[in-house]
Amino acid sequence: MKKGMIKATSGFERFVHWCLALSCLLLIITGMGMMYHSLDFIGGMMGGMGNLKTVHNWTGVFFGMALLFAIVMWFREAGIPSFPEDGKWIACAGGYLWHVDKDKMPQVGKYNPGQKLFFLVVAVFGIIMVISGYIMWFPLDFSTGTVRTMFVLHALGFVIILAFFIVHLYLATIGVPGSASAMFTGWVSRAWAKTNHPKWLREMEEKGTLVTYGGEKRSGRA
Amino acid sequence: MNGLELVKLIDLSRCTACRGCQIACKQWNNLPASQTNNFGSYQNPPDLEWNTWTLIRFNEIEGQNGKVKWLFRKDGCMHCTDAACVKVCPTQALFYTEFGAVDIDYARCIGCKECITACPFHVPRYDKATNKIYKCNLCYSRLRANQPPACVQSCPTGALQIGARDEMVRKAYQRAEELGNGATVYGDKFVEGTHVVYVLPEAVTVYDNLPEKPEIPAAILVWKDVLKPAGLIAAGAVAGAAFLHYVTHGPKVPTEENNNEKGEI
Numbered sequence: 001m002k003k004g005m006i007k008a009t010s011g012f013e014r015f016v017h018w019c020l021a022l023s024c025l026l027l028i029i030t031g032m033g034m035m036y037h038s039l040d041f042i043g044g045m046m047g048g049m050g051n052l053k054t055v056h057n058w059t060g061v062f063f064g065m066a067l068l069f070a071i072v073m074w075f076r077e078a079g080i081p082s083f084p085e086d087g088k089w090i091a092c093a094g095g096y097l098w099h100v101d102k103d104k105m106p107q108v109g110k111y112n113p114g115q116k117l118f119f120l121v122v123a124v125f126g127i128i129m130v131i132s133g134y135i136m137w138f139p140l141d142f143s144t145g146t147v148r149t150m151f152v153l154h155a156l157g158f159v160i161i162l163a164f165f166i167v168h169l170y171l172a173t174i175g176v177p178g179s180a181s182a183m184f185t186g187w188v189s190r191a192w193a194k195t196n197h198p199k200w201l202r203e204m205e206e207k208g209t210l211v212t213y214g215g216e217k218r219s220g221r222a
Numbered sequence: 223m224n225g226l227e228l229v230k231l232i233d234l235s236r237c238t239a240c241r242g243c244q245i246a247c248k249q250w251n252n253l254p255a256s257q258t259n260n261f262g263s264y265q266n267p268p269d270l271e272w273n274t275w276t277l278i279r280f281n282e283i284e285g286q287n288g289k290v291k292w293l294f295r296k297d298g299c300m301h302c303t304d305a306a307c308v309k310v311c312p313t314q315a316l317f318y319t320e321f322g323a324v325d326i327d328y329a330r331c332i333g334c335k336e337c338i339t340a341c342p343f344h345v346p347r348y349d350k351a352t353n354k355i356y357k358c359n360l361c362y363s364r365l366r367a368n369q370p371p372a373c374v375q376s377c378p379t380g381a382l383q384i385g386a387r388d389e390m391v392r393k394a395y396q397r398a399e400e401l402g403n404g405a406t407v408y409g410d411k412f413v414e415g416t417h418v419v420y421v422l423p424e425a426v427t428v429y430d431n432l433p434e435k436p437e438i439p440a441a442i443l444v445w446k447d448v449l450k451p452a453g454l455i456a457a458g459a460v461a462g463a464a465f466l467h468y469v470t471h472g473p474k475v476p477t478e479e480n481n482n483e484k485g486e487i
Contacts, residue, residue, distance in 0.1 A: 035450055049330070050353075097467075136336075144344075148339055148439050151339070151442065156449055158453055176473060189476070195475075
């Protein structure tokens with residue numbers, strides 16, 4: 001770790017993130033193993049389709065718990081849009097799709113609207129997946145119409161979550177270099193923070209809550 | 223009968239509710255009986271069960287002059303040509319036999335119960351003890367041996383017949399015409415044609431548990447024909463878009479001025 005790196009996430013945040021991410025990945029793999037017959041070998045690897053479904057169901061329980069922690073933990077920071085800057089950010093797609101002059105880019109806080117959208121999609125569709133999955137686990141306890149609706153919701157949630165999962169993976173790694181360390185070590189570079197989340201950096205400096213690696217906590221407005 | 227697409231014709235005008243078919247089915251398929259429970263009807267057991275693949279339903283309706291009319295219907299798997307259960311089964315345990323019937327491979331069934339929800343006729347039943355789904359398979363073992371299904375074999379009145387699809391459908395219409403008084407043929411027009419066809423002496427709507435227009439539920443079609451391919455298309459599209467973004471627009475690296483400040487990414 002280089003001196004001067006900035007603390008972006010707590011150990012607990014990273015723990016919850018990886019619980020959610022890895023269980024989500026396992027759910028996608030096992031779920032696809034059930035939906036696409038050409039992926040039957042995934043069931044084979046787990047000793048049969050019955051085992052695959054058991055793994056899927058219980059991973060879903062774990063995912064649901066991790067999701068609960070994630071929502072409670074991140075809702076305040078990532079669940080509420082802040083106007084007007086989020087509107088401006090969306091209008092210029094955050095500068096990700098075409099060139100936007102620096103002075104026209106709104107100052108981004110800890111999470112940009114794209115990240116907030118990702119959080120909301122995971123929260124909303126995650127809850128839908130857990131509830132619909134539970135009902136599909138015990139279909140005889142519910143009306144036929146209810147279970148049929150859950151089939152549609154569960155498949156729709158899969159389509160959307162998988163697409164967002166891939167975008168998230170891209171942007172967190174090679175799409176925005178320097179991001180991944182926020183979820184591995186918890187530290188990010190100052191240059192990364194200043195480029196991607198300048199308002200967050202400035203506010204921490206003003207409030208004196210900025211934590212740098214190998215340095216003292218900066219006092220406010222020093 | 224080998225290699226033929228077969229239809230079981232059930233002429234309800236000839237059914238006397240002797241329930242020989244119910245017993246023959248249990249005998250051939252080695253299905254235990256359930257404890258009899260009087261619920262005010264001769265219908266016994268009250269519904270299809272994992273161990274009751276066919277059942278005579280007793281239906282009381284008001285006929286002419288306010289007299290009670292007793293209707294009997296042999297319920298069981300309709301053996302759809304385009305079967306919702308086969309479509310939803312995640313393990314391909316449910317499959318079409320060479321006779322056009324729908325059978326279950328018990329080594330593959332994982333008891334997920336999705337077929338129960340999908341079936342428009344509410345036929346498959348679940349057994350907790352074995353964690354499997356059960357239903358009629360049109361006596362596959364007997365058909366293979368060139369024998370009629372046990373129910374057909376047992377029927378003393380000729381209400382049950384089995385034969386080539388076209389021949390049975392033709393016979394059904396012939397019989398319905400003979401009966402008149404609103405008698406209809408049920409089965410050949412739904413789900414690409416069922417492999418069980420009824421001659422109904424009364425209107426479809428008066429029979430218990432008989433859907434007027436059975437079809438693969440819309441939810442199943444949206445799931446399997448729309449969302450299932452959409453999942454792969456969407457995943458492929460965003461992965462492709464991410465790659466294009468990387469090679470055309472490029473990654474978002476810290477700007478020069480920010481970089482120079484500390485000289486690091």
